[in-house]
Amino acid sequence: MSLDKEIKLRYRFYKVSEKSIPLLLENFAELKEKLDSDYKVKILDNHVWLSIGMLKREKHSPQLHIEFEEMEDGKTAVNGLFGPDPVLWTMFMFLHFIVGGTFIIFSLICYSKWRLNQNFNFDLTIMLSMIVCWVALYLFARLNRKKGIHQMHELEEIINKII
Template sequence: MQTEETTLDKIRNRPRFKMYTHLSKEIYAENLKKYLAEHKGEFSGNVNTEVATICVETNYDHFWKPRLSLRTEAEDDKIAIRGVFGPSSAVWTFFMFLYFLFSILWMTFFTMYYVEKQIKSYEYPWALTASFVMLFCIAVTYAAARFGQNKAKGEMKKLRKFAEESTLQFEEKSS
């Protein structure tokens, strides 16, 4: 089977994939544990019958260290393997919190400025400046996320290779 024809090839555009296998959850988990043991110095992780989390072994640990999360689910008479590439859930949650916080503050400060102008009050002369500061904070958060993603590109390639070699052999063509 060629990689271009699989669902795994869509990882370049979206960091998710879904494959079907004829193996049971237990057998798939055992095969994944064996593959992980064979590549002990390069990858580390935790594997059980429902979920597996794989990381690339490095000498450093940065905030955007990518992980491959594999989840096995029963669908009809097949087992679906869902994979997600990305940082830990704590990092995603932190960045979403920052985006949410800065966006709400921007809307609040801009609304204060707009209402002040409409009623011709001058109680909040700092509101427009504060709204621009929040836009700057959103831009800095975005830049930090992009920096982390670029820094982790090599590790993402290794995780993609791991996903291809460890799970592609079990993929079934859906007809």
């Protein structure tokens, strides 16, 4: 898996398992009891969330969401999605909405001042600073993802043992 070279911030994967969904869920339930302190496992229907435990968790620690789907030939399709901690993801989305909203508001003000032949340098400065903030948020997200790649590999090893 080339996690280091992926452009996407949230890495997805697809695998096929010979095991049935109930057997996979049972294996994850056993794993939940074994790895209680190092990893956190949540199971709901055909979904499993696997994350780093509180003792090893960092702000950049990933979370893995796995969904099981039964295939026609009796095998199980395993869809996985690595992502950041939901609290961190919510904060990033909130900051993106603030930056985007500020950019739109100041672009409207800038356009109005331009049409009225007034000075709009301050508004352009704010718009450019919002672009810089957006790029900084993106780079910070990439840096956090890069720091969490070794933990992504840990989670993937656990999944490969079970699947």
